[in-house]
Amino acid sequence: MAVQEHTGWERKNSMNKIAILDAATQSVQYQDDDGTEYGRGLAVKLLKQYMADNVFVITPGLLTGTPVPCATRATIVGKSKEEREICVSNISGDFPQKLASMHLSGIVIKGSCKDKNTIIHIEEQKISFLDFPELQGKSCKEMVSCIREKWGRECAIIGRGPASDHYYPISSLFVTYPYGKPEYSCPRSSTGAGLAKIGIRAIVLERNQYFRGACENREGLQSSGKRLAKYILDDPICGGALPGLGSITLLHLLKNEKNLEELLQEKRKEEKAEIEKSGERINYCCAPMCVIGCLNRHSKGNGNIYSSPEESEIKAAIEQCFAQDMEKEQLESCTTYLSQKGMESGLNMIELVFAMRLYFDAEKEKPSLEQILQLVREVEAATVLGRVLAGGTRRVCEVFSDETQIQGRATKKAVTKERDYQLKIDLELLYREIFLFENLGICIFSSFALLNKEEPLRLLSELYKDKTGREITVEEMLQYSAQCLKQEEELWKELNIGNNIKAIPEFVKVLYNYFENTKN
Structure with a gap:
């Protein structure tokens, strides 16, 4: 295994560092971060600074990195130098907490490696570039097992699956959870293609501890955090x-208050359902200090449990389309198979489900379980048809432009429907x-509270x-948010992206319904 090591981000004061990694030269530089910009705002600022090249920012x-409830998140933004489109994603798992605990407020990866299976390995005071050819051709699950076998089961990982080797628009990253079941997720808002163009297979944090981020008043933070948790x-x-339950199901519940009330009366009842006895630790939360707990909570109705919101989302999408x-038994088999394949390959399987529905309608074919499984195999094999489907609903509409019955059915960002609601x-x-x-790194699922x-x-x-030790009002924090929104809108306009549509998380469609129906 080839190794290129860099040391030297000693923390001599309370100031965090930003690590700038050049994949082409496999060199690392550090810059001080005064903390005046942070989170998503800092990510987009760094993207603008380095976007003349391939760039990936975390x-x-x-x-995040402190004992604040639901402060478990990190922002990822990425852009390849030859494309205008920018991917913005918000992730959880064990990686954000451990990154912040290393006193790194940002990582920028730019350029491109010759080897396409390069690992960036980060430990205390040292960052290394490692050639790891053993990962070629492995599934996401196999990569997680291989990496944790080498660096221990407590290491945190962000990586890309085999689907990203084809630069599919619907390829996704994988992000590990703390050791247990499920092991990782593939956030549907992420894209593995950007990291693939840089040639990085995975970023590994070798650290066992959480909540070690710099903090001026830890006692006060813990006290206020307990009130927030309540x-x-x-x-x-x-x-x-x-x-x-996933946003699709939650949307239906919010539109039918009676069903929501019935479900609330049975809240957490599903936790008592039988879970496979495998000797593994069962994850109920995506990260330490998550107090909502979206994993392994809700029953499939057959004695098994949906391990994550992604699996619930796939089920809802399959039912909506097919x-x-x-x-019913075929729908359950389809859900199980597609969930497994999406997690193995690193695919946004929900978008693929809708793309397959459009394909069947364009071809005027009645879908069957076997036909759906065959289309997934086409995507895995990167055939011509597979590449069309892996371009998502938009690509299917482009290829079948003469089929008027599918036009206008390409997936649209939720924010484009903002005017449909009276909020x-x-x-x-x-x-x-x-x-x-x-x-701040707060999970959007806590929005309701x-x-x-x-x-x-x-x-x-x-x-x-x-x-931080600095006084701030709610109004000032919201003013910074407004600056971040403006910064992104100006960047989108500069790059002529998507008619300057705001990059608002897709979960906003649930919030539209919540604030339309809520009696609060």
Whole structure:
């Protein structure tokens, strides 16, 4: 295994560092970070600074790496030098907490490696570039096992699966959970193609400890954090772990208050369902300090458990697209197979499900379980048809442009439908509060308990002060969010991306319905 090592981000004061990694020269530089910009705002600022090249940026939220409930997130932004499109993703798992605990407020990877299976290995005071050819051709699950066998089961990993080797638009990253079951997720908002163009297979953090991020008043932070946790747990949606059902199902529940009330009366009942006795640790939370717990919560109705929101989402998408074509048992088999294949290959399987539905309609074919499985095999083999499907619904509509019945059915960003709702919250305020969460590293699933509520938002300003030692008001934090929104809108305009559509998380479609129907 070829090794290129770099040392030297000694923490001589309370200031964090930003690591700038050049994949072409396999060199590392560090710059001081004064903490005035953070989270998603910092990520996009760094992207703008280095986007003349291939660039991939990871920034933990300001409160990530501290014992603040649900402050478990990091922002990933990426862009290849030959394309205008920018990918913005928000991730959880064990990686964000451990990155922030290393006093790194950002990692920038730019350029391109000759070897396409390069590992970036990060440990205390040292970053190494490693050639790891053994990972070629392995599934995401096999990569996680291989890497954790070498560096221990507590190492945290962000990587890309075999689907990204074809630069598929619907390829995704994989992000590990703390050791247990499930082992990792493939966030649907992420893309593995960007990391593939740099030639990095995975980024590995070798660290056993959490919550070691710099903090000016740890005692105050813990006290305010306990009050924040109470707000989250007292909320029926968050306290019932209902975000674990996935956004599609949650949308249906919010549109039917009776069904939602019935489900809330049975909250957490599913936790008692039988889980496979494999001797493994069962993950109920995506990361330490998550108090919602979206993993292994909700029953499939057959004695088994949906391990993650992604699996619940795939089930809902399959039922929406193919319920009229298959029996219940076939739908369950399809869900199991597609969930497994999506996790193995690193694919946004939900988008692929909708792309396959459009393909069947364009070809005027009645779908069957075997036909669906064959289309997945086409994608895995990177055939001409497989590449069309892996381009998502937009690509299928382009290829079948003469088929008028499918035009207009390409997946659209949720934010494009903002005017379809009459909300009890100002839209711009909603977006600023969402950006506030992403800047701080707070999970958007806690929105039901915290968004548009005076006391929880004031608590966030207290937590900011405890973390940084600097006074700040809620209004000032929201002003920074507005600056971040403007920064992105200007960048989108400069690159002529998507008619300058805001890059708001897709979960906002659930919040549109919540703030339209809520009686709060």
